[in-house]
Amino acid sequence: MAILVTGGAGYIGSHTVIELLNEGHEVVIVDDYSNSKPEVLNRIKELSGKDFVFHEVDITDKDALKEVFKQHDLEAVIHFAGYKAVGESVAKPLMYYRNNLNGTIALMELMNEFDVKNMVFSSSATVYGMNNEAPFTEDMPLSTTNPYGTTKLFIEQFIQDQVAADPSWSAALLRYFNPIGAHESGRIGEDPNDIPNNLMPYITQVAVGKLEKLSVYGDDYDTPDGTGVRDYIHVVDLAKGHIKALESVLETRGVEAYNLGTGVGYSVLDVVKAFEAANNVEIPYQIVDRRPGDIGSGYADATKAHKVLDWAAELGIEDMCRDSWNWQNSNPNGYA
Incomplete structure (x- = not known):
């Protein structure tokens, strides 16, 4: 059975795919190249020495995404696909809501239809808003200061409501802090399409x-x-956190949120x-x-990820x- 990685050609997605392949997982990537480049796929194969399946699909195109579900025996989804620039989201809120929310709804409806009920979601520390004192813990009240963060918070709620409606679902909500760095080979890294937002x-x-x-x-x-x-975390540490979260999701039911940062x-x-x-x-x-x-x-505060997932950032x-x-x-x- 394979792991579907939406946005798997992107910055964090590509590093996570390498870790998945290194762990022996079959991988299916969907990406529309809205913030990624086709060349990254060649580099992933080069670094891992392994092959995977790729489909150029916009996840808001439910019919095209459904063909992916039809073609593959999927076990779980790691969901990265989404627009991610805070400033752009403030300028173009409806674009962010349409893409990030509609795309996730289409994805989760297909997960239900094809009985793929294990999910790791790429959330963000932006869900802690402006009113909490650092360090942030997973049980703090949530709020947002920009449309990008609001899409992350809404999607967390989508997932929590779906798990409540169907206890056979299992999900991890990974609240990243600030990923930087690149693969030590120098072959893959962050390559924004426009002037960098990060x-x-x-x-x-x-x-x-x-x-x-x-x-x-x-x-x-x-x-x-x-x-x-900010709490800057090496992208390879972050990618390894997804592997730990996936292992937990496949072994348990319910939904849990985890901070992934250095503290x-x-x-x-x-x-x-x-x-x-x-x-x-x-x-x-x-x-x-x-x-x-x-x-x-x-x-x-990344204590929960350390205790529950046996994960901690190692790179400084x-x-x-x-x-x-x-x-x-x-x-x-x-x-x-």
């Missing part, structure tokens, strides 16, 4: 000369240096300095206005900075 690809594109300087969004937060503090907060300028130190590269930056919907400080900020630069320096134009 910090590390912005830094690496400045370092490689594609962008003139880094924009730091706000220096007046209530943090040690005024810039936003350590770094400011934007901390990351800039760590990148410069790790790679001996200077990163010019400018302070600009805050982005709508951003919070000042957010980092995880130096590893994240080194591997990010190795990827960008080896692939100055990404997968192009």
Whole structure:
């Protein structure tokens, strides 16, 4: 039986597919390349030494997605597919609601139809909103500050309601903090289609000369240096967390939420300095206005994932900075 990975050609999806293949799972990827490149599929095969099945499908196209379910004997779904830029979601909320929510509804309806009732969902720490004090724990009240976060919160509710309606379902809601880094080979990494929305690809594109300087969004937060503090986690640690979550989902029923983070907060300028130190590269930056919907400080309490899933982040900020630069320096134009 195979694992269906929606958005499996994307940044986190591609790293997770490698871990799945390394663990001996059969993998079926669906992706529409809205924020990914076809070349990543060749790199996954190269790094894993294994093959998988790929379908170019937009998950909002339920008829096309249904053909995937018909063709494969699926055991579980790891659901990454969705738009993910906070700023863009504020500017284009309806686009985010249509894509992320309708796509997930179509997916879950087909899971019911084909009796595939095991799911690992790519959620986000954005569901903790602006009113909780870090470190965030899974039992805190949830709220959102932007449409992207709202889609994650709604989908968590979809899944919880479906599990309540049908106790044969099993699901894990993985609330990521801030994934950075790349595969240590430098062969796969984060390659956004437009100007980066996330910090590390912005830094690496400045370092490689594609962008003139880094924009730091706000220096007046209530943090040690005024810039936003986040919990940065290496994408390979994050991918391994999906394997642990999948193992748990396949062995249990019900739904659980887990924070996947390191439990350590770094400011934007901390990351800039760590990148410069790790790679001996200077990163010019400018302070600009805050982005709508951003919070000042957010980092995880990942105790539950450690206790229940036997998972903990192993790679530090130096590893994240080194591997990010190795990827960008080896692939100055990404997968192009």
